[in-house]
Amino acid sequence: MRSYIAFLCVLALLLGVTGCAGESGGSLTVYDASGGVLATANAVDDTNGFLRYTIDEAIGVLIERYDLTREEAEKRLFSGGYAIDSTADPTVMAAVEAAYGDQTMPFGCAVTDLSGKVLAVYSGGKEDFALLGHSPHSSIKPLSVYAPAMDEGLLDWSSTIEDKPYKKLKGEKGDLVDWPVNPTDQYTYQPVLLYDCLQQSLNTTAVHSLKTLGTEKALSFLQQSFGWDVSFEQEKQEKQGEEEILGNVALGTLYKGVTPIQLAGAYQIFGTGGRYEAPHAVIAIRDAEGKTVYTYQSEKTQVIREDTASIMNRLLKGVVSVGGTGVAAKAKGTELIGKTGTGTDDTDNWFVGVTPEYSCAIWHGEGNEDNIAAELFTKIFEQMPTPTKKTFAMRGSVKKVVLCTESGLQVSADCGNIKIGYYAANRVPAICDKH
Ligand SMILES: [Zn+2]
Numbered sequence: 001m002r003s004y005i006a007f008l009c010v011l012a013l014l015l016g017v018t019g020c021a022g023e024s025g026g027s028l029t030v031y032d033a034s035g036g037v038l039a040t041a042n043a044v045d046d047t048n049g050f051l052r053y054t055i056d057e058a059i060g061v062l063i064e065r066y067d068l069t070r071e072e073a074e075k076r077l078f079s080g081g082y083a084i085d086s087t088a089d090p091t092v093m094a095a096v097e098a099a100y101g102d103q104t105m106p107f108g109c110a111v112t113d114l115s116g117k118v119l120a121v122y123s124g125g126k127e128d129f130a131l132l133g134h135s136p137h138s139s140i141k142p143l144s145v146y147a148p149a150m151d152e153g154l155l156d157w158s159s160t161i162e163d164k165p166y167k168k169l170k171g172e173k174g175d176l177v178d179w180p181v182n183p184t185d186q187y188t189y190q191p192v193l194l195y196d197c198l199q200q201s202l203n204t205t206a207v208h209s210l211k212t213l214g215t216e217k218a219l220s221f222l223q224q225s226f227g228w229d230v231s232f233e234q235e236k237q238e239k240q241g242e243e244e245i246l247g248n249v250a251l252g253t254l255y256k257g258v259t260p261i262q263l264a265g266a267y268q269i270f271g272t273g274g275r276y277e278a279p280h281a282v283i284a285i286r287d288a289e290g291k292t293v294y295t296y297q298s299e300k301t302q303v304i305r306e307d308t309a310s311i312m313n314r315l316l317k318g319v320v321s322v323g324g325t326g327v328a329a330k331a332k333g334t335e336l337i338g339k340t341g342t343g344t345d346d347t348d349n350w351f352v353g354v355t356p357e358y359s360c361a362i363w364h365g366e367g368n369e370d371n372i373a374a375e376l377f378t379k380i381f382e383q384m385p386t387p388t389k390k391t392f393a394m395r396g397s398v399k400k401v402v403l404c405t406e407s408g409l410q411v412s413a414d415c416g417n418i419k420i421g422y423y424a425a426n427r428v429p430a431i432c433d434k435h
Helices: 002-014 050-066 070-079 090-100 137-151 194-199 203-213 215-226 231-240 242-250 260-270 306-319 372-382
Strands: 029-031 037-040 083-086 107-113 118-124 160-162 167-170 176-179 191-193 282-286 292-295 337-342 349-354 358-364 398-404 418-424
Touching: 029 050, 037 050, 050 070, 050 083, 050 118, 050 282, 050 292, 090 107, 090 118, 090 372, 107 260, 107 372, 118 260, 137 194, 137 203, 137 215, 137 242, 137 260, 137 306, 137 337, 137 349, 160 194, 160 203, 191 194, 194 203, 194 306, 203 215, 203 242, 215 231, 215 242, 215 260, 231 242, 260 306, 260 349, 260 358, 306 337, 306 398, 306 418, 337 372, 349 372, 358 372
Parallel strands: 029 083
Antiparallel strands: 029 037, 083 282, 107 118, 107 358, 160 191, 167 176, 282 292, 337 349, 349 358, 398 418
16 A cells, blocks of 8 residues: 555656645545545555455546546546545444454455445455455355345245255366365255355255256356456456366355455345345545536446345355354444355455345455454454334235244144244145155
């Protein structure tokens, strides 16, 4: 970040802006959501990447608006006395900063509201990790497999998927080994309820489900819904076939990765009934005369059905409940849903959590402790503003059904063990006839 400040200063000098101490009328001012000055372009706060993200977005606006090259747009933004009204929330920023504290590990975190407003971006360690792509690992499963498959009518709450290897691959010693490996290193060789597949983050069932959905559909869902760059996987699929990218798509080893901002943005759909608005940090841009030259226009897309989003919401609640991989994550005073993601070589540890007001993605680059990202989430949410919404609204025609755990059908008077499930109104299971 230091080099970035130097870059801004050099840029300012090159552009003929006198001095680099803010006395020039030409420099850029960025305001936070409460109207306070977040920074000027020659006094960039070097503790987070929010400013860089915001400036980049503003440059994109100027390029489009005035048909400029990137260089021209940068010149205009930094020397034209512009002001940006941003979405930065000082309270949320402070909460993330305090949770990270004086650690030095690689860390990237983004918090958005549920309409894509980027409230905080924070990086720890040597790079601006919140702005870099990282493999999402299992945090991708709800987005690349389970939600689109449910939306296609291929999966329900009590669908069962076989927990067994998909195929054998050549291992390190040249022998054939089972693939994929589950987080527990074990297989039950039994059909598993979708709820449990997500709660335990099984890799086998994600791969089997992706085979049913098809990688082409999964990739175009990610690309079209969220604008993720999955061109590497798409090209590989074209050249080498679906088999070669099953792991990338189902288990989240995406070549270009995703940034915490992108992941927080995408997860908003599980709290909004399937509506998505791209992450954005610029609300308005004003010129030196104070005239507003750009105002952000809200644009929402329904990327999955309301009922699918509501059912996924309840499934993701299981992940942060007892027995789930994300049980270490808590959000004080409000309902929470979420998903973990963990790399096999301890370099990526993710937690994405969504409350009725916020979506927060945390990437940690030294995931030696299993739940480190989930624990950081809890720390952040201990400092967040008091929630004004405590529960998620169920959207769409969703029915809460009491199930027979053995059959996955609606409970009859003779069934033993029962469990709650959620279904689209037209997909409610029949009454159990096994007992
Ligand atoms: Zn039964």
